Amino acid sequence: MSIELLKRPPDALEVAAKRTKQDLVAAEGLPPRTSDLTAPIMHLTGHAAEIFCCKFGPFGDILASSGFDRQIFLWNVFGDCENIACLPGHTGSISQLSFTKDGTHLVSASTDKTMGLWDLEAGVRVRRFKGHQSFVNSCNVSRSDAPTMICSGSDDGTVRLWDSRRRHCVKTFTNSNKYQVTAVTFNEKADNIISGGIDNSVKMWDIKHGEVHIEMKGHIDTITCLSLSPDGNFVLSNSMDNTVRMWDVRPFAPANRCLKAFVGAQHNFEKNLVKCCWSPQGTKIVCGSSDRMVYVWDTSSRKLLYKLPGHTGSVNDVDCHPTQPILMTASSDKSIYLGELK
Numbered sequence: 001m002s003i004e005l006l007k008r009p010p011d012a013l014e015v016a017a018k019r020t021k022q023d024l025v026a027a028e029g030l031p032p033r034t035s036d037l038t039a040p041i042m043h044l045t046g047h048a049a050e051i052f053c054c055k056f057g058p059f060g061d062i063l064a065s066s067g068f069d070r071q072i073f074l075w076n077v078f079g080d081c082e083n084i085a086c087l088p089g090h091t092g093s094i095s096q097l098s099f100t101k102d103g104t105h106l107v108s109a110s111t112d113k114t115m116g117l118w119d120l121e122a123g124v125r126v127r128r129f130k131g132h133q134s135f136v137n138s139c140n141v142s143r144s145d146a147p148t149m150i151c152s153g154s155d156d157g158t159v160r161l162w163d164s165r166r167r168h169c170v171k172t173f174t175n176s177n178k179y180q181v182t183a184v185t186f187n188e189k190a191d192n193i194i195s196g197g198i199d200n201s202v203k204m205w206d207i208k209h210g211e212v213h214i215e216m217k218g219h220i221d222t223i224t225c226l227s228l229s230p231d232g233n234f235v236l237s238n239s240m241d242n243t244v245r246m247w248d249v250r251p252f253a254p255a256n257r258c259l260k261a262f263v264g265a266q267h268n269f270e271k272n273l274v275k276c277c278w279s280p281q282g283t284k285i286v287c288g289s290s291d292r293m294v295y296v297w298d299t300s301s302r303k304l305l306y307k308l309p310g311h312t313g314s315v316n317d318v319d320c321h322p323t324q325p326i327l328m329t330a331s332s333d334k335s336i337y338l339g340e341l342k
Contacts (some may be wrong), residue, residue: 002083003203005009008176015161020034021257033326033338033340034195035325035340038081040340041338042081043252043337044065044083045334045336047334047335049069050068050313050332051067051068051318051331051332052066052068052094053094053097053275053316054066054097054319054328054330055097055098055099055235055319055327056319057103058103058328059324060077060323061078061320062074062075063336064074064099065093065330067094068087070090070091070092070110071090071246072094072097072108073086074087077338079257079324085120087125088119089337090108091110092135094110094206095184095230096137096140098141101125101141101144103120105117105120105148105213106120107139108139109139109152109334110135110136111135113130113135115139115162117129117130117164125189128167129157129167130167131169131170132158134155134180136152138152138153138183139151139184140186142190143185143188147163147164148163149161149163149164149170149190150162151186153181153182153183154181154197156180157174157180158172159173159184159193161173162184171207180197181195181196182197182222182223182273183195183227183273184226186228190207191207191208192249194226194249195226196219197223198223200217200220200221200241201215201216201217202216202217202226202235202247203216203289216247216258219239219243219245220241221240221267222240224238224239224273224274225240225273225276227276228249232277233247234249235247236276236285239267239311242260242263243259244276245265246261246299247259247260260299262287262297264289264297264304265288265295266289267289268291269288272290272332274287275287275316276318278299279319280322284305286320286327287312287318288316288331289315292309292310292312293309294306294310294311294327295307296308296327306341310337311333311337313332314331315331316331317329325341325342326338
């Protein structure tokens, strides 16, 4: 008499456990995943008021956000996106954030007329920059290795240059008209500061000589954001005239430096300083909007690739992850979204 050995079919749970994330997605007929986020869309909540600014760290492992509640929140990007720190200290709303190149420090600009330099490992403010006479609308950290330089723009009509090692301002740039400055950024070599304000023009300041040597006109309303391209050759400007413009900031560019205009993103009566940004490769341009949407264009063709819904308030800031196709958006609805792009 022969005996047949019958193998027990593997348990369904064992099979599921052996499958990868991509296998499970394919089995359910869902689009393939493109990032290491726990889910294709992550929703971060915790702020008590409108969020005006958000920024990924240079290595993409943490992000920072802040706004009208005067506190800086630090979050993990991956896993459950836990809130890992809260940095109080400013007495006014925070308008912009900028990480240093090595990711160890964070710079904040505030309506309390000051800027802060924060040590992220210790979770404390190590420097308080005082000198502006009105709201500080914008700040930016140089891409150079050392020393870390910081520029700022304020409602007092000045652009200021700071050294992270010193408490006091290194240099002040003042235009004759004294119009409010709403956006600033360095160029690639940090030998020029690019600024924009309520006079509708984009100015390039020569740091050595302390004067405007290039002025780019084209917008017909207040400039709310400036963003330097990854290669340092171009700068984006978002304006309340409902256009995003791309400018050539190379030294010997043609006289007409406005190369392209992207339309779709909106501004409304709130007059928020809505931000824009580049993708890490410079192939896409992203902009927030007061109509609660996020606009993504192809840089070369100017084609609108995505018009992303989800927020219930004005989308005030956007940022792209440095290494993965992840888009972050921050809104007046007090929340942040992290979402995958194809």
